[in-house]
Every structure is written in structure tokens, then in C-alpha cells.
Ligand SMILES: [Zn+2]
């Protein structure tokens with residue numbers, strides 16, 4: 001029987017505290033990709049070969065109290081219900097790739113869900129560390145420390161010229177992908193966002209919407225991450241991302257201030273309308289919910305709204321996703337029913353906070 | 355420049371694909387690349403991020419012009435996992451870590467394009483790292499050995515040979 005604690009709560013423990021610049025940076029994530037020598041990558045591995053990888057990697061931290069990051073629990077994808085997998089994706093604890101394309105895929109999660117170690121994803125091993133707010137350096141330090149724990153017992157595929165060898169050429173070298181999830185409503189409203197994002201692209205970083213699906217960034221949330229993994233040290237990658245994120249934070253803060261100075265009434269009206277609609281609507285599509293929750297988050301950050309707390313908003317962002325709604329209101333919801341229950345959930349949560 | 359697929363987001367992936375001498379330019383955003391790729395992951399019909407990469411590998415283009423008598427690059431095969439260069443360039447993903455060695459010739463231009471660099475300068479795993487240092491030393495000594503043998507300095511050659519053996523023994527004990 002797999003451990004289900006991870007799919008019952010919407011909000012991971014690590015998401016509860018704010019972290020620095022939490023009014024703009026929602027979370028920081030660092031992922032490193034590693035593979036074991038002389039074993040085919042998951043793309044080519046047979047079921048037996050993938051099982052072997054799992055047998056080698058899972059015991060390294062599973063039930064190992066020595067990591068300093070709490071007890072790890074192993075969840076094998078084969079043993080999970082479809083809905084639980086969906087919820088883990090919605091909480092960003094596993095990738096859609098691990099659900100769809102993996103043989104003997106598994107994830108090791110620590111108690112507060114700040115460390116998520118995927119096995120047999122695109123690479124044998126993907127160590128992911130999640131931090132609230134803006135903590136790029138901290139997230140990297142933890143990820144590399146966990147990497148060291150694995151390296152004590154596992155022979156990594158490493159080449160002195162190419163570095164850590166990964167399945168996809170875009171990850172080779174450091175195998176490091178560091179990203180910050182940023183809420184940038186003022187840059188979107190003032191139409192500066194595309195200029196900023198293309199500047200981001202020019203310095204070897206990339207920006208995309210949070211769930212990576214659909215065409216728009218849901219609720220003005222953008223994930224900024226490094227694109228280059230080869231030919232830069234980890235410190236350079238981390239510094240670069242940090243530096244660029246600091247600039248984006250500054251631009252967003254300035255844009256917010258300008259909105260308040262130039263059009264306080266209009267922006268207040270927009271936030272209040274969104275609050276009203278979320279508190280009373282009977283049908284709510286995900287896209288609209290994300291946009292209106294973004295308005296409310298901005299309202300809270302600007303001091304226009306006193307409630308709800310950012311932690312409640314973070315929770316709502318996860319709970320309004322289809323997997324979580326199904327988890328709460330019934331497994332076989334049509335999308336129309338999802339829209340209805342989403343509206344109910346939002347009414348119940350926001351209607352009572354005032 | 356805007357993405358040629360959605361026309362909304364700025365294009366972040368730019369590349370030129372040469373098929374039978376015909377040049378096609380692509381400018382696309384990562385969202386569209388991902389979206390298309392997720393429909394048909396890794397297949398030749400797909401337009402995945404991996405098949406975008408395969409555009410960079412310039413498979414067909416590389417065989418024209420250069421009349422090398424060796425095997426065509428697409429026939430190179432990784433001896434460990436059996437993946438061919440042709441498969442690699444279709445999938446845009448390696449089959450195992452040895453593929454890097456067997457496909458090495460084609461990789462510099464690809465890495466240059468994707469990362470702007472071809473060599474790793476970051477973290478080195480501690481345990482294997484020590485071996486890499488040894489290996490580098492051994493390679494250097496072997497080179498010296500060739501030179502002194504050519505110069506018929508046999509005493510020095512014997513010394514170098516002993517040094518190499520000693521290092522190789524240390525590696526074996528690691
Ligand atoms: Zn596009």
C-alpha cells in the first residue's frame with residue numbers, strides 16, 4: 001500500500017513559509033540530472049533494466065535518516081492510482097514525463113516534500129529541491145548535497161570533457177536546471193512582459209508558463225530557468241539566474257508602484273471585481289480562476305486586500321487544478337462539473353475570509 | 355522575432371535544417387516546441403523538442419560535400435546500447451552514456467549551438483573524479499613514453515613505464 005499522505009494535502013509543508021521576495025517570487029526549484037554508468041538510459045531500458053536502476057537508487061536515501069532532510073518515502077508509479085499521480089504533478093512533485101513515459105518510474109519524497117527524487121524519468125536520477133520564495137543558492141546547496149550522498153555509492157556516468165552525461169543533449173554538463181517561479185501581473189498589465197522575456201532569452205535563460213501546458217502562463221506566473229548546462233559552472237548558472245531574477249523583481253515592483261500611482265482606482269476596481277466574482281460565481285473555468293486568483297494575490301501584495309493569506313492563495317492554486325478537484329469531489333468529474341466544483345471551492349474559501 | 359507557430363511569444367529556438375541541400379529556417383518558442391512534442395513524443399512525425407534538436411544535428415546535410423571514405427555518420431553505432439547515429443538524430447536523445455563516445459564527432463556543433471560551449475567546467479564527482487585525475491596523468495605519461503622510446507632513451511622509458519604501472523594499480527584499487 002503506497003503512502004498517500006503526499007496526495008491528500010494540497011499544500012506541501014515547504015510552501016507554507018514565505019521565503020524572501022515572496023510577494024513576487026512564489027518558489028525556487030533546482031533540479032539535477034544524473035545517470036549510472038554502463039546502464040542504458042530509461043529511454044532504451046527494458047523493464048528489468050529499469051527495475052535494476054530502481055533497486056540501486058531507491059535504497060540510497062529510502063529509510064536513510066542520515067541525509068539531514070528527514071525520512072524519505074518511496075512511491076512507485078505502478079502502485080499509484082491515476083488520480084494520485086495527477087495530484088503529484090499538480091503539486092510539481094513529479095513531472096508529467098514520469099507519469100506517461102516511464103518504466104518502473106518512482107519518486108522518493110521527504111516528509112515536508114521539499115525534496116523530490118525521481119527515478120527512471122528521462123534520466124536515471126533527477127534530484128529536485130523546492131524552496132518557498134527566492135532562494136536559488138539555498139536550493140542549489142541542498143541539491144548538490146543530496147547529489148553527494150548518491151555519489152558515495154553510485155557510479156555516475158561522467159566524462160571529463162562533457163561532464164555529467166544525460167539522456168537529452170540539452171542537459172549535459174552540469175545536468176542543472178534552476179528556476180524561479182514568478183508572479184508578474186504588473187509587467188503583464190503594463191505590457192512590458194514580452195520585452196523582458198526576450199531579454200531573458202538573450203542571456204541564456206528561458207521563460208515559460210507554470211504547468212508547461214496550454215498557450216498562456218496561467219495566472220501571470222512565469223518560470224524563469226537556465227537554458228545552458230554545458231560550459232558554465234554551477235555557480236555561474238546560479239549567479240546568472242539570481243542576477244536576472246533580481247532585475248525582474250525590481251521591474252515588477254516598479255511597475256506595481258506605477259500602477260498604484262497612476263491608476264489606483266482602476267487597479268483597485270479590477271482586484272475587487274475579481275474578488276467579488278470568485279466569491280459568488282457558480283461556474284468557474286480554470287483559466288479564469290488562475291487569472292482572478294492572480295488579481296487577488298496582487299491585491300494582497302499591494303495591501304488593497306487584507307485577506308486571504310498568501311498561503312491560502314498558494315493552496316487554492318493547487319486545489320483548483322482538475323486532479324485535486326476530482327480528489328475532493330469525486331473521481332469522475334466532467335469538465336463542466338469541475339467548473340462547478342471549482343466555483344464552489346472558491347466561494348467556500350473566499351466567501352468566509354471577509 | 356515572434357514564434358512562427360503561435361505568433362504570440364518570442365521565438366527562443368532558432369535553427370536551420372538542411373534536408374537534401376534544401377535549407378529551412380525555424381523560429382519557435384519553447385511552449386510551442388513542447389506542445390507539439392508532447393503530442394507525439396520522440397517519433398519522427400513529431401515536432402518535439404528532441405526532433406528540433408535533430409534539426410541541429412544536420413544529418414542529411416553532413417553527408418553531402420564531404421566525400422569521406424569512412425562509414426557515413428548515420429551508420430555509426432554505439433557499441434554499448436546499439437543506438438545508431440541515425441536513431442539518435444531522430445530521437446534527439448542518447449541511448450546510454452557510451453553514445454557520447456561513439457557519436458563524439460557530431461557533437462561539438464550540436465553543443466555549440468545549444469549551449470554555446472562544448473566542454474564541461476562544473477562539478478566533478480569526488481570518487482570518479484579522482485580516477486579522472488589518474489587517467490589524465492596516465493595519458494600524459496604514455497605520451498611521454500612514446501617520445502622517449504622514439505628517441506631511444508630506454509632508461510627513461512623504463513622509469514615512465516613503472517610510473518604508469520603504479521598509477522594503474524592505484525586505479526584498480528580505488
Ligand atoms: Zn509559439
Ligand SMILES: [Zn+2]
Pocket residue numbers: 432433434435436437448449450451452453454
Ligand atoms: Zn549508447
